[in-house]
Amino acid sequence: MNSEIVISVRELTKRFGDFTAVDRISFDVHRGEIFGFLGANGAGKTTAMRMLCGLSYPTAGSGSVAGFDVMREGEKIKRHIGYMSQRFSLYNDLTVWENMRLFAGIYGLNRRETEERASALLKRLNFEAERDTLVGSLPLGWKQKLSFAIATIHRPEVVFLDEPTGGVDPVTRRQFWELIYEAASEGTTIFVTTHYMDEAEYCSRVSIMVDGEVRALDTPARLKQQFAAESMDEVFRTLARGAQRGE
C-alpha cells in the first residue's frame, strides 16, 4: 500500500449547540485506499464527511484533505475531491450528457476534455444509449452509477461517497463496487460510508463510529480477529449495541 497520507484528521469535532455530533475523531487515510466509514444511523458519519468536504465548519480539531486545511482552505479542497451525497443530487431536469457537461465545466475542464471524459464514462457505464435521457427518469441504480461517474469526472484525488448503494439492487451494487475498485486502482482514494457489511469487507480499512466517536479502525481481517468475530456484521453489532444514540 502507498503510504502517502491524503486525509489526515486530528481531534475533529462538530457541535450543534449542546449536541456533539462528531466527538474528537482522529485517523489517516492513504492514497489509493478504500476507506470504509461505518456507523449506525445518527453516529455522525455524514457530519464528519461534510466537514472533510468543506461543506461544514469544524467546531474544533484539525484536519487536512489532499494537502489542504479543512478549517481554512475548504474551497481549495473542493478542487481536489469528488462528493456523492446520500441523497441523489444531480439535476433531474437535465439529461445524462447535460449533467456531465455541467459538472465538467464547473471543474474547469475545457470543451475537448469534457467531450473525451464524458464519452469515456458513458462507455464505461454502458450508458451510451441514455446519453440524452433526462436523469430524473433513470432507475435509482443507474442514477447512483451516474452520480459516481460525475463525482470522478475531474479525476479528483479523493472521492467521498455517502451511502452510495442505499436502496440499490445487489447486481447494481456489485457493478458499483467494480467502479470503485477501478477508480482506486488508478490511484483515487475512496472514502465511503455504507450500511452493507458485505461492502465493508471490500474496503482496505474500516473505521466504525459510535455516538460521534471512532471506536475501531483497522483492516476488516484484523477487526474480525480483534473482536473474535466471524464477519464484519458481527463486529459492527458488537460495537453498535452499546450506542446511546440512534433512531
Add this chain to the structure above:
Amino acid sequence: MRTFLVLLQKEFLQIRRNSFLPKLIIAFPIMVMLIMPLIMTMDVRNVNVAIVDLDRSTTSRRIASHVEASEYLTLAQTTAEYPLALEALEQGDVDVIVQIPADFERDMAVSTPEHISITANAVNATKGGIGMQYVVQTIVRTLGEIGGERAPVKVSELITVENRYNPTLNYRHYMIPALMIILFILICGFLPALSIVGEKESGSIEQINVTPISRFTFTLAKLVPYWIIGLFVVTVAMLIARLVYGLAPVGSVWAIYLGAVLFILTISGFSLTIANFSDTMQQTMFVMFFFIMIFMLMSGLLTPVDSMPEWAQRFTLILPPRYYVEILRAVYLKGTTLSELWINYAALGGFAVVFNTLAAITYKKRS
C-alpha cells in the same frame, strides 16, 4: 468564464424544460397588460341616483334628464317621497339622493330658493364622494343652462361647488406603469428566489456547494436569465401599452429601459437574499409576499405617495419600486429626461448594488 457559461446554459435549459415557466413568462405579461388596465380603474361609473322631485317643474325634469344623460350617472328612480329614496339608499340600490324642494323653479325665478339637498351613501367613500361631485356638477350645469336662458339669480349662489376631481384624467395611463412594476416584481422577483430554493429542496445545491465554483459566479448565473426575461417583459408591456391603450412614452424609451435594468437588478438581488435565508419554497413565498404587499401598497403604485401620512412618506424612501414608478410616470406622461430624474436612477443603482452584494454574501457554501 467557461464555468459561468455552462452554468448559464444549465439555467436556460432548466427554465425551458420546466412545464409551465416558459408559458408563464410569455402569457403573464400579455394577460396582465391586456386585462388589468380595464379593471384597475378608480374612475367612478354607474352611480345610481334617485331624484326626489317635490317641485315637478321643467327645471327638475331637466335635472333628471341631465342625470340620465351623464356618462357616469344612472337615474335609478324618481319619486316624490324622500323616505322611499332613503330606503333604496339603505338597500344599496341608490348611491346618491337628490331632493329638489317644492317651488324651486318659481323661487329661483324671483328670489333665493330653498337649497337642493344631496344625500350620498359613503360606505364606499370614493364612490360616495366622487359620485356626489358628479351629481353636483350635473345640477350646476343644468342650472347654469337655465340661468343663461333667463338669469336673474346667479347660479353660484344656489349651490357651492368644490370640484377637486378631474374626470378627464385617464386612470389607465396612471395604472399602466404600476402594472409594469408589478410584473417585474412577480417575474424577476419571485422566479429566481424559487429557483434557488428549489435547488435547496431537491438537494442539487449541495452538489454545487461541494465544487470549487465561486458563489458570485453561481449567483450571477442564476440572475442573468431573469434579467433577460425582465427586458423581454418590459418590451412586451410597452408594446401593449402602445398598441392597445395608445400610451407611448412622451420621453425617451431608453430612459425607461435604463430604469428597468436597474430595477430588475434590484428586485432579483432582493429576492435572492430572501432565498438565501429560506430553506423551503413556503418560507420564501411567505416572506416575499410580505415584502410585495409593502412594495405594492406603500410605494405609490396604486395610491399617490403625496397623500400618505408624513411618516409613511419618509418610509417610502427605502422602497425601490417608488423610484421606478416615478421614473415611469414622469417619462411616460411628462417626458421628463434622464438628467432630471438622476436621483431616482442613482437610488435604484444603489439598491441594486446593496441587494446583489447581500445576495452574494449571504449565500453560504458552508455551514
